Amino acid sequence: MKTRTGHVVYLALALAVMTLPLLYKGHxxxxxxxxxxxxxxxxxxxxxxxxxTGVPERSGVYRIARGSTCQDVINMTLSHMPVTYLPTHIASxxxxxxxxxxxxxxxxxxxxxxxxxxxxxxxxxxxxxxxPNRMNVTDWEFLPGIGPELARRIVRDxxxxxxxxxxxxxxxxxxxxxxxxxxxxxYFNTYNILK
Numbered sequence: 042m043k044t045r046t047g048h049v050v051y052l053a054l055a056l057a058v059m060t061l062p063l064l065y066k067g068h069x070x071x072x073x074x075x076x077x078x079x080x081x082x083x084x085x086x087x088x089x090x091x092x093x094t095g096v097p098e099r100s101g102v103y104r105i106a107r108g109s110t111c112q113d114v115i116n117m118t119l120s121h122m123p124v125t126y127l128p129t130h131i132a133s134x135x136x137x138x139x140x141x142x143x144x145x146x147x148x149x150x151x152x153x154x155x156x157x158x159x160x161x162x163x164x165x166x167x168x169x170x171x172x173p174n175r176m177n178v179t180d181w182e183f184l185p186g187i188g189p190e191l192a193r194r195i196v197r198d199x200x201x202x203x204x205x206x207x208x209x210x211x212x213x214x215x216x217x218x219x220x221x222x223x224x225x226x227x228y229f230n231t232y233n234i235l236k
Contacts, residue, residue: 087106087107088104088105088106088107089104089105089106089107089109089136089137089138089140090102090103090104090105090138090139090167090169091103091105091114091136091138091139091140091141091142092140092141092142092159092163093114093118093141093142093144094141094142094143094144095143095144095145095146096118096119096144099118102167105136108135109135109136110132110133110134110135110136111127111131111132111133111134111136111142111154111156112127112132112133114136114142115127115132115142115144115154118142118144119144119152127154131154131155131156134156138164138169138170139158139159139163139164139167139169140156140157140158140159141156141157141158141159142154142156143155143156143157158175160180161176161179161180161183162183165183165228170228170229170230171228171229173195173199173205173208173211173229174199174204174205176195176196177196178192178193178196179192180192181195181196184224184225184228185224185225186221186224186225187221187225190216191214191216191217194214194215194216195211195214195217198213198214208222208226208229209222
């Protein structure tokens with residue numbers, strides 16, 4: 042009996058010793074002190090896929106809770122180092138699939154945060170749905186069956202006739218028919234205009 046009690050005390054002490062560094066470094070901070078965002082596994086709840094750059098050992102592609110703002114992600118990424126100034130239009134922006142949060146720090150300077158978007162080739166590799174209303178000529182050329190001339194026609198059509206309100210509306214562009222749409226459909230599979 043004495044041996045079992047000794048093991049329980051030893052385990053409790055070991056657990057306490059392992060937990061203290063986490064609390065000290067901020068990893069054990071209570072949920073009330075950190076905005077509601079986390080890097081989550083798919084399947085737990087709806088997620089957005091983003092990229093963080095410029096932070097050693099933390100740069101990479103992450104799944105974050107859908108609806109997370111740039112400020113939320115910065116708080117998670119730079120929990121050890123406060124950002125002195127972040128413009129409201131950047132801090133409050135809700136991040137979407139394919140967004141890039143670039144964090145840079147000069148010598149002795151505060152962090153500089155900028156937002157961008159992954160290149161279409163990266164979006165395709167990560168299986169993130171493309172937005173036909175945000176693509177330029179070069180982006181369209183990455184798709185199978187879309188050459189330089191057809192890509193120019195697609196962009197020109199969008200400029201003259203406005204955004205595509207449905208995936209099928211791409212057929213209004215001369216040179217795009219049902220076969221071309223079928224070939225490129227997989228790259229727009231979760232885009233909200235796919236109909």
